[in-house]
Amino acid sequence: MLPPTLRPIRSAPVSRPRGHSALLPSMLMFGVIVASSGLLLMIERGILAEVKTPPPRGDVAWRSASLEPEEQRILREIRNRTLRRVCGQERARSVWALPPAPRRTLLRHIIVNDKYKLLYCYVPKVACSNWKRVLKVLDGRLGSVDVRLKMDHRNDLVFLADLSAEQIRHRLQHYYKVLFVREPLERLLSAYRNKFGEIKEYQQRYGQEIVRRYRQPEAAAASKGDDVTFPEFLQYLLDEDEEKMNEHWMPIYQLCQPCAVPYDFIGTYERLREDANRVLDAINAPGYIQFPERQAWYKPVTKETLHYFLCNTPQGLIRQLLPKYIMDYSLFAYSLPNITTEYCRQ
Template structure:
């Protein structure tokens, strides 16, 4: 990054001294570390992420040109914010309400800039095609769901089939067919699309970006032969010395570092959907989502959505399959620390909008942290 741009980011953060965009370290003040609440520290951390990480990507993409500073939010009422949230909706806990409000305000602020897309039709043809192919339609319950692979999307598709009557129940046996008995927004005509975007309830679910990447890596390169042959073999040829012309590669032993190198060379708009940034898949600047749930709060957030769309009270979101291997904090720590820091610093800007817009902390991969 040019020196002048680095100086701009550091001066624009307004955070604690010593914070650095280059190191991608989310900064939490000493005061917040002493708080007993689990909510407020993450709010403070998020503010730093938005200030540093979000600006970093906008600088790199030239999106700060002719950009106006957004007006202050809250009109001086921030002191009463938590109290207002607590009385907003008794059916959703306080932390969930705070996370939703943070996401909504951040998305409105960043997406309100001139160079950001403001509706589906302002996207490029390729971006619009990707988006419309990832939005599922429920005509029975009048909602739109933008699915993100590796964020419980198979179970949400199963739920849509139950709501439409195509499946008798969420526990129905059989392999999930990701297209049969499902209606995509891309199947409809422009006027039909406009009508549903205006009038249907819209939601999506997000996940910690690095946990999602690791989940995709372990699943596709550790279990799915078609991905090993198509992507794994190519990754080995590209990034493993002495294998550039090897035609007899299984692709089932791709390392996480090799996967990261591959992602660095990929265009974010044209990645495979399983590792394409969530922002690129669902375009939250072009589509105003009524609710953005999270994988980390899946049970509660899914229940909230089902209530909002008028699902039968007895319907519950499916439990994770018994064979599912969760990505734990320890597992994520192990894999991220196995990758050279330089590569991670180069990778994070590709997913910085996922971190900043959806409220996830940037990973700590310093040498000191990785020793523990």
């Protein structure tokens, strides 16, 4: 066993591109289904009926020789239309329309850079440590993005929650607003391997609670919380209120509220460097500031690792959990996971 270790861009409607006759109908159908009220039906189609939805891809990259313009434009349009459709259905359309608890969560996750007029909503397990490093360099509080220091996630950073209501309104109206997203189950697996495989504090605070809930008393008493299984972790998430989850596994929709904040750019983990450099270009950051390389110690979630964990988790458990993360799948145009027998035999 493996160790547990956009303000959306207002583009014009996209015409049907040549050479993508197979891709376009399936992606447009994905967008139509997502934007409708039948989100759970999509889960059934994606998993039970063995429908293979298109693989997730990132937004348009600013500088990339491998850019596929048609597919990128289609995904961007699907994401934009879905945001407009879903966010127009009785959901909070401004920060001040949010209930108090979600508003506090949002304001605590948006980092402010006044020098470059940038607002960045950080999402744990979506390269947020490196983004915080970049923001500290932009602010002159860190000499280089390559400085090898343990990241202090609070000091030398300003959050919207630190400001007055008038200051918040001004920045939301005038600053460049950015969010980066990641495939939901991949993000959960990354959090699981990191927090329960490496971080003692999480093993003690959350791991021991999880084993107490889902194991026999004798087995739970013998655990230090460092042996939580991935199915146990997913069961714990299923039983939790998503608005009260730890930020490392809270849905991105709850953390950054894309219906309440009109993000100018939504980048993806899958195209991290290209999208990050596009943001730096957009705010006219100095050319010497580049998004940092991945830390040498970081253990990425590969396709093979995700395949292993998903195929060794009961399909029914994943199917039950997906509704909690369906807004992340739908708003950010990610394909639902394929955990069919055929997929797991590969």
